[in-house]
Amino acid sequence: MPEEGHPEIMKTNAIGRVYTVHPNNAECFYLRMLLHEIRGPTNFTDLRTIDGYICHTYREACQRLGLLENDNHWELTLQEATLTASAEQIRELFAIILTTCNPSNPKQLWDSFKRNMSDDILYQIRQANPELTIEFNDDIFNETLIRLEDKCLAINNQTLVEIGMPAPQRNTFSVLNYEITKEKSYNVNELLEYIAHNKPLLNDNQKKKIYNVIMNRINNNTGGIIYLDAPGGTGKTFLINLILAEIRAEKHIALALASSGIAATLMEGGRTAHSALQLPLNIAEQQSRYVKSQEHLDGVNF
Template sequence: MIHGPCGHFNYNSPCMVDGRCSKRYPRDLLAETITGNDGYPLYRRRSVADSGRSVVVKVRGQNVDVDNRWIVPYSPILSKAFETHINVEYCNSVKSIKYICKYVNKGSDMAVFGVTNANDEISQYQMGRYVSSNEAIWRIFSFAIHERHPTVVHLAVHLENGQRVYFNESNAADRAAHPPSTTLTSFFTVCQTDDFARTLLYADMPRYYTWNASSKSFQRRKQGTPVEGHTNVFASDALGRIYTVHPNNDECYYLRLLLVNVRGPTSFKQLKTVNGQLCATYREACQLLNLLANDSHWDDTLKDSVISSSPHQIRTLFAFIISTCFPSNPKDLWVKYRDDISEDVLHRVRRQTLNPTLQMTEEIYNDTLIMIEDMCLLMANKVLSCLGMTPPNRHMHDALNHELQREHQYDIEALAETVRTNVPQLNQQQRIAYDTLIEAVNSGSGGIYFLDAPGGTGKTFLISLLLARIRSRNDVALALASSGIAATLLEGGRTAHSALKLPLNMQITETPICNIAKNSAMAKILQVCKLIV
């Protein structure tokens, strides 16, 4: 299990990239195993003076004294059992587990291919999945595809009388008067009569109780490890997972915060009662219990997200918290979690620079802050300096013009080629609509046009061609849709609610208007826009 040796001993080694070993050999000598910055351990590698060993290896006709710096991590038992070289690494942190779960277990490969001799957008693209012979046999014999252990029980979170209820015309009144129990209401019921349950948190219930889906109730386990000091109480390795609640749903979010900190509540009212005082809201109860001091609730939210979420998801959550939830000290949250938020940026820079040992730098943090500021502009139309954060170092007008820059980032030559290729393929009716709309754009006469045609007759093909024509002249054309799925059909498509800041509370506000400031980025886009789809 000796690597190489490579480097100046053998520049032709397969691991050499740009004059350096891509596997980072030789490694440093260490007296003890320590945790590395990237989530992998730096193993103990003893020097010869520290009872380490060395051996002479012949490389390209010369003798090389090889010590522990060149040894590949391995397990002697596995190497002997399988009589082969096996590189074995020790998963040292949650980052390693995240890597395995996200990249190794992604599922079967998928391929998308196009048929170029057709002009029907419905039948032009085919999507399929390749099933290898091994997987086919595995499925034919009905072998288990995956296994989960231990058992994970999802626990509901809802406000009082806020659980989801299914009903039909015949049982609507009965369901409204007597709604079925949920895991949360059943937890309250058990705590009213069971002394042991009053010592537990909500998330601990599945370990000692089973959830009966038919009777909608928790029942004590009859098998497992006996709990010392309690008769007829057995423990298992089952885990309870409380459904996550978005911070924007504030009262339900604070209810969840109480459930993970208060033991044995018997009702929603008791959760609101602190030191004999009935609070008006769950947030007030959290404040009296000091659960909201020093932004601890946002700290816990980000801490939970770091365990299981990708850097992009953590970045989106952080942007949402600072732009809409107004934490007292967002700079401290940024300093604490900036490494996790910037993890994918560091990986991208390492690949670009071919430097696998590169660590976090101020430039990487600055790139991450720019992406966070872009999200905050889309969410709340605010820059980081208005949200208590240190603004990123970029040109003065970039914060306002990034929307305009995005609309000018298309490949003009490729779009022009698309127009030249596809315009002759338009049928007569499509050509009439195309010429009419292009004439309206060129003359500046404006207007509102409605395109009506059955599914599969080429509406998307025509609209994509119109967008390409406008953008090929370096003009701005917006592609908006009412849903995210529909927006993906068009190049550069977005939902109208996010782009135009459409109001969602029209039943509350008598005179709703779009939340677009006169000097905002979207206002500048609309001023120069030639076409809105």
């Protein structure tokens, strides 16, 4: 007799043996569970399709079917740990829970306790940057995920994505890097207020010929070199500061570099190229070149 809804599959062709799978082999374990629950699948996508929705993982499919127990006991365990344990100890505990206890919804546990697990990282950054106002952000949480994954790899050689957690971005900068942290710590609300107040003050030439051109290149990621030349008092600094605010308000990095200290002070967050890029500046050599050029000029008749 054919399987209902699948005439090409006979009921007698059912699976005869399903091997035991240890829960630590997460996706295989959840796949095995779905094989016992979903009738008549013709491919692996069918096993992950619940009420018309294609789940990203077999774990998610099992969760949508209500096959997994809730994580109340793990939530209470972590909640109790936050009362006395350090962030490092909470990460250690969470790594053990992830790798040995198979919580049904680890991402939800992460969302509930990620601040507690990131306290020490935030503290380190604030200590290193006392002049900046730094709060929890995605970069700090990413650093926590990296440290958490290192623990899981040490315990059971499992990456976070294998156990239902977000994967850390390991190719990003370290949040303990002062320079980048400084550039990403501007107050977005203050920047938006600055933009709202100053953008309407642009005249037609500033807006159409300069501002729009530069912002279109930034937004379209086309890049290029733009040389802005205008007499003093025509609003070059005003325009540049507005563009810097636009970029920083989107949580991107905008380096405001100038060749001289005076010019750098006119730009918000401005620095000299020598200090920011650690360019070599040999004063003695520069003075020597100046003297030689003067000696050469002294021997030239005009």
